Structure formats: C-alpha cells, structure tokens
Amino acid sequence: xxxxxxQRPESLGGYVVHGIPFPLETDPDALxxxxxxxxxxxxxxxxxxxxxxxxxDSPWFAGVANRRLLATIDRASGYTYATxxxxxxxxxxxxxxxxxxxxxxxxxxxxxxxxxxxxxxPECPFVLALIEVEGVNTxxxxxxxxxxxELATLDWIGMRVRPRFLRNSKLKPTDVYFxxxxxxxx
Amino acid sequence: MRPVYVVSGGVSKFAxxxxxxxxxxxxxxxxxxxxxxxxLDFPSFTRCxxxxxxxxxxxxxxxxxxxxxxxxxxxxxxxxPSHRVEGGGATGGLCLQEAWKSIASGHMDVCVAYGFETxxxxxxWKGNEFIALASDVSWDYPVGGFYSGYYAMMVxxxxxxxxxxxxxxxxxxxxxxxxxxxxxxxxxxxxxxxEDVRSxxxxxxxxxxxxxxxxSDGAAAVVLASEAGLERLRAAGAALNxxxxxLTGIGRGTDAMRMADRPHVDxxxxxxxxxxxxxxxxxxxxxxxxxxxxxxTRYPGVHSFRAGRTxxxxxxxxxxxxxxxxELDFIELHDAYTSSEVQTxxxxxxxxxxxxxxxxxxxxxxxxxxxxxxxxxxxxxxxVNPSGGLIACGHPVGATGLMQGVFALWxxxxxxxxxxxxSTLQVKDARRGAIHSHAGTGTYVTVSILDxxx
Numbered sequence: 312x313x314x315x316x317x318q319r320p321e322s323l324g325g326y327v328v329h330g331i332p333f334p335l336e337t338d339p340d341a342l343x344x345x346x347x348x349x350x351x352x353x354x355x356x357x358x359x360x361x362x363x364x365x366x367x368d369s370p371w372f373a374g375v376a377n378r379r380l381l382a383t384i385d386r387a388s389g390y391t392y393a394t395x396x397x398x399x400x401x402x403x404x405x406x407x408x409x410x411x412x413x414x415x416x417x418x419x420x421x422x423x424x425x426x427x428x429x430x431x432x433p434e435c436p437f438v439l440a441l442i443e444v445e446g447v448n449t450x451x452x453x454x455x456x457x458x459x460x461e462l463a464t465l466d467w468i469g470m471r472v473r474p475r476f477l478r479n480s481k482l483k484p485t486d487v488y489f490x491x492x493x494x495x496x497x
Numbered sequence: 498m499r500p501v502y503v504v505s506g507g508v509s510k511f512a513x514x515x516x517x518x519x520x521x522x523x524x525x526x527x528x529x530x531x532x533x534x535x536x537l538d539f540p541s542f543t544r545c546x547x548x549x550x551x552x553x554x555x556x557x558x559x560x561x562x563x564x565x566x567x568x569x570x571x572x573x574x575x576x577x578p579s580h581r582v583e584g585g586g587a588t589g590g591l592c593l594q595e596a597w598k599s600i601a602s603g604h605m606d607v608c609v610a611y612g613f614e615t616x617x618x619x620x621x622w623k624g625n626e627f628i629a630l631a632s633d634v635s636w637d638y639p640v641g642g643f644y645s646g647y648y649a650m651m652v653x654x655x656x657x658x659x660x661x662x663x664x665x666x667x668x669x670x671x672x673x674x675x676x677x678x679x680x681x682x683x684x685x686x687x688x689x690x691x692e693d694v695r696s697x698x699x700x701x702x703x704x705x706x707x708x709x710x711x712x713s714d715g716a717a718a719v720v721l722a723s724e725a726g727l728e729r730l731r732a733a734g735a736a737l738n739x740x741x742x743x744l745t746g747i748g749r750g751t752d753a754m755r756m757a758d759r760p761h762v763d764x765x766x767x768x769x770x771x772x773x774x775x776x777x778x779x780x781x782x783x784x785x786x787x788x789x790x791x792x793x794t795r796y797p798g799v800h801s802f803r804a805g806r807t808x809x810x811x812x813x814x815x816x817x818x819x820x821x822x823x824e825l826d827f828i829e830l831h832d833a834y835t836s837s838e839v840q841t842x843x844x845x846x847x848x849x850x851x852x853x854x855x856x857x858x859x860x861x862x863x864x865x866x867x868x869x870x871x872x873x874x875x876x877x878x879x880x881v882n883p884s885g886g887l888i889a890c891g892h893p894v895g896a897t898g899l900m901q902g903v904f905a906l907w908x909x910x911x912x913x914x915x916x917x918x919x920s921t922l923q924v925k926d927a928r929r930g931a932i933h934s935h936a937g938t939g940t941y942v943t944v945s946i947l948d949x950x951x
Contacts, residue, residue: 350516422649423702428626431641450757
C-alpha cells in the first residue's frame with residue numbers, strides 16, 4: 312500500500328472573517344501590546360490578459376499550424392536556428408525561412424518533470440527534451456511523447472525522433488512535439 | 498580605478514516566510530546589523546553614506562513596482578542617489594559590482610548595496626511559474642519549461658557527455674546542508690546522506706528536492722568605501738574592523754536566454770576564447786580537451802556556462818589570479834542546484850571541463866574538520882560554499898549575491914565566530930575568496946574577488 316504523505320498540501324482560501332481582535336480601549340498598555348500581535352495577512356488576487364505578439368517569429372507558428380516545422384538560416388554562412396531568430400547572431404544579417412520538417416532528428420538532452428510551474432502541474436509527469444536536427448546549429452526545446460516517464464534513462468539521449476503536430480493548432484510552441492522515430496503515424 | 502574596501506555587512510535570517518515584517522523592514526534588519534558592526538548609530542551612518550544600489554529580482558513576488566525606492570525611503574536615505582539593479586539570480590552579484598563601480602570611479606566614497614526577496618507571498622508552484630517567466634515566454638515557458646527542468650536537461654547532457662553521476666552531485670547537497678548546520682542565518686540546517694538526497698521526491702529527473710535550493714524571504718546589505726570613505730567613517734566614530742578587506746577583481750559574462758541557442762564551438766575556438774590561463778599553458782590539458790572534442794564534445798553546449806567561464810577569467814585577470822584552486826582560500830558560489838555547483842567548479846577553473854563530478858566527490862571543496870559521514874579521498878583544498886550556499890541558506894534572489902559578499906567579508910576578517918556564534922565554518926587564515934552569482938540558465942554571471950589586506 313502506498314504510504315500517505317507526511318504533510319497535507321497547503322492552499323490559500325478559507326472563511327471570510329469580519330471583526331479583527333483589537334483592544335477595547337487604546338490606553339498605553341493596550342497600545343504597547345500591539346507590538347506583540349501576529350501579522351495580518353490578506354489575499355490579493357492579480358489577473359491580467361496580455362496581447363502577446365510573436366512578431367517576426369509569427370510564420371513559425373503558422374507553419375506548425377499547417378504541419379510544417381520551420382527554421383531560419385543565415386544564407387551567407389549557412390548557420391541555422393532551430394528556434395527561429397529574425398537576424399543572425401554573428402553577421403547581424405536578416406535570416407530566411409527554411410523547412411526542416413523531414414530532416415533526421417535526435418534527442419540531445421531531456422528531463423522528466425514530476426513537478427513544474429502552477430500552469431503545468433496537471434500535466435506532470437511530462438518529458439522535456441532538447442532536440443538536435445540534422446544540419447541545424449542550435450537545439451529545439453519540445454515535449455517528448457510516447458515514453459514511460461518512470462523509465463527515464465540516459466539511453467534516451469541520441470534516440471531518433473520525429474515531429475508530430477496537433478491537428479487543432481493552439482498557436483503555441485506545443486503545436487509540435489516529438490516522438491520516437493520508429494512509432495507509426497497515428 | 499580607486500581601491501574599494503568592503504567595510505561591513507549584514508544578513509537577515511533567511512526563512513521560508515517573514516510575515517512579521519514588510520520587505521523594507523527585513524532589509525533594515527540587515528542594514529542595521531551592518532551599521533552596528535561599524536560601531537555607528539543610524540544618524541551618523543546616514544550622514545556618511547553617499548548613496549545606494551538596490552537589488553531585487555521580481556516585481557511579481559512583491560506585487561510592488563519600485564520597491565527599491567520604498568527601501569531607500571524606509572532607511573532614511575532620501576534624497577541620496579540610488580538605482581535598482583535586476584539580472585535574475587545574479588541580481589545581488591550585479592548590485593555589489595554596481596556599488597563597486599560607484600566607489601572605484603570616484604562617484605561615491607561610501608555606498609551601500611542592499612537587496613531582498615520575499616518569495617513567500619505566493620504558493621511554491623506559483624513561485625516556480627514567476628521564476629519560469631524568466632525564460633522566453635514565446636518558446637520555453639509555454640512548453641512547460643521551468644528552472645528545475647532546464648537544469649535537469651543540462652545534467653542529463655553533462656552525465657552523458659562526461660560520465661557525471663547523481664551520487665557525485667549528492668555530495669554537494671550533503672556538504673552544503675551540513676555546513677549550514679553551523680550557520681545561524683541558514684534556512685535549512687540538516688545532516689543528510691547521499692541516500693537521503695537520492696530518495697527525496699523527484700522534481701525533474703534526475704534532480705530531487707534535496708538537489709535544489711528553496712525559496713526564501715530574506716535580505717542582505719554590504720557597505721563599500723574608498724580610502725576617503727574610510728576616513729569619513731572613522732571621523733564619524735566608526736570602529737573599522739581589521740584586517741581591511743578589498744574588492745580586487747570584477748568579472749561578468751552573459752549568454753543566450755534560450756539555452757537551446759548556445760553555440761557548440763570547435764576545439765580551437767574553445768582554447769582561444771574560453772580556456773583558462775592554466776589550461777592554455779598545459780600541454781597535458783590541451784591534449785585532454787582534444788580527446789574530448791574528438792569524442793564529440795562541443796562548447797558550451799548545454800552542459801557548461803560560458804558566461805561563468807568568461808566572468809571567472811575576467812575576475813582572475815583583474816585580481817592577478819593564475820591558479821584559482823591554489824590561490825583562492827574559499828568560494829561562495831551560486832549552487833541553486835547541486836549540478837550547477839558541479840558545472841561551476843569547471844567554469845571557475847577549479848578542475849577541467851568534464852571533471853566536475855569527481856571533483857565534487859573528492860573532498861577538495863569540503864570544509865576541513867567537519868565529519869560529513871562520507872569517505873573523501875582528498876583533503877580540503879578550497880572550501881566551496883562554507884556557508885551552506887543557496888541549497889541550505891535559501892535563495893531570496895535579490896539578497897543572495899549580497900549574502901555571499903557578507904559571508905566572504907566575515908571569512909576574510911576572521912570574524913565568522915563572532916557573527917555565527919560558532920567558529921566551525923571559519924576558513925583558517927583566509928586571505929582571498931571569490932563570490933559567484935548566476936542568473937537564468939547561465940545568462941548573467943558575476944564573479945568578484947575579495948582580498949584581505951596584507
């Protein structure tokens with residue numbers, strides 16, 4: 312039988328309290344006693360929706376929405392960026408788009424996330440990986456699917472992988488993810 | 498540039514939460530301690546100080562913009578000049594170096610660097626999210642990226658590339674937690690074994706909870722002065738501690754925000770642009786690196802921090818250090834992860850790239866005279882994180898780099914016993930130390946060298 316955790320998870324929220332303990336009279340003794348009070352803590356909510364622009368990287372997102380994995384290249388040097396950059400970091404020249412969907416790819420590094428940021432906790436455990444793509448100079452950060460997260464092993468590094476795409480694009484980098492190259496297309 | 502003296506410092510108790518005080522009042526604890534250690538009262542110090550630099554990382558954690566001026570105001574320093582510095586985890590290190598610039602340039606004669614972070618105001622997983630927003634929000638964060646995940650990917654590559662083991666990394670956790678047992682400012686003061694570290698809950702494979710620093714509330718303050726500033730403090734009645742301590746070396750480096758974009762340079766470029774003076778001058782080491790490159794290693798990739806190497810080389814050159822392991826008596830470095838301490842051994846030239854794992858388990862970075870419950874092959878050579886580092890002290894981001902400055906000052910003054918109430922962590926006859934502050938996935942890194950005046 313699985314052991315219960317030793318600590319219950321903490322969370323905010325609770326009763327709304329009206330009436331805070333305070334001396335009935337503000338005589339000198341009572342005022343001095345205020346120094347011994349525990350601090351009051353309140354909850355403050357802060358929510359905001361940003362209008363985020365992908366700017367010069369926008370075609371990449373249009374690409375994955377249409378099942379094509381794009382990259383950018385500095386034509387003069389051939390230096391190629393898996394995560395696109397609008398200009399080359401060495402020459403400063405504007406880069407051009409290329410399609411790398413069908414190139415050979417393999418795992419360069421990975422981890423299994425058992426915890427994470429609040430937004431992604433419901434998805435744990437998941438595998439993050441940096442992917443090497445043939446002829447591309449930089450890596451690509453992505454989710455790796457089709458593996459058992461409980462069986463993580465360094466042998467995953469070097470494994471051949473290929474991209475798969477969400478049918479229903481969310482216009483996020485997770486519209487593409489990678490799977491072992493030997494798996495059949497679903 | 499003028500000589501810059503580190504004259505005093507203070508650290509608040511680092512704790513999981515400090516609801517008893519607002520952030521300004523927590524900073525004042527550290528500030529008051531630094532003033533008291535000079536033997537001055539508050540108004541006298543206020544008259545002496547020319548200005549300040551404020552250090553805090555995240556406006557999100559405090560849900561307060563311009564927190565720096567609220568501290569300046571609370572400390573009674575208005576209308577003296579001040580500005581806020583921000584550079585992720587390296588914020589404190591950058592702040593100290595900005596204060597150094599103020600003194601070295603002649604702009605100020607007495608400058609105080611103060612910093613804080615209050616990370617307890619949100620739940621841990623929301624805090625992880627805030628910190629993860631210090632990665633590219635178009636590309637990295639939306640994939641589920643968060644910092645323990647990023648560092649775990651570096652680790653798997655380091656392990657694959659160099660054969661580093663999780664047990665070697667766990668030695669760092671055992672060392673730093675047990676060092677902190679003797680540091681009353683530390684948040685976590687525990688004795689662990691390698692087995693404890695490995696059996697702790699897995700956060701991001703292969704990093705467990707005991708491989709990773711914790712979030713904290715805390716503050717630190719450091720007072721710097723020129724020769725004229727020392728005279729001014731003395732004239733105001735300060736009992737300046739001896740031996741005097743100088744900030745003699747400053748180095749900084751940077752790297753791409755997305756670690757996926759880091760270059761993978763060839764052997765010749767590595768030797769020319771990144772190898773330490775010691776590495777460049779050794780035939781055996783050049784041959785060692787040639788063998789690594791022949792097997793496919795490229796630099797920095799995701800296993801190494803060229804920002805850290807750049808900062809270290811720059812600071813060593815400034816301070817006239819040629820063989821860091823021999824010439825440094827201790828190092829306080831940014832061990833947000835056990836693995837990053839291992840990586841940083843290599844960046845700082847304490848060992849060669851690829852040798853950080855064996856170095857971690859060798860004993861060379863441990864304190865002498867402490868029973869860690871480990872079989873260590875080597876004697877202590879240069880204690881790393883004698884304070885307990887971030888892993889055990891906690892990591893209130895804007896305070897951390899300044900905390901390192903304070904602990905380094907006390908080591909060089911020989912006053913650890915006075916400030917800790919326990920001399921166990923005093924490095925015997927410490928003459929020279931380094932502090933290292935590190936941001937993001939190695940995006941901003943600072944290295945500063947402190948010397949005891951001879």
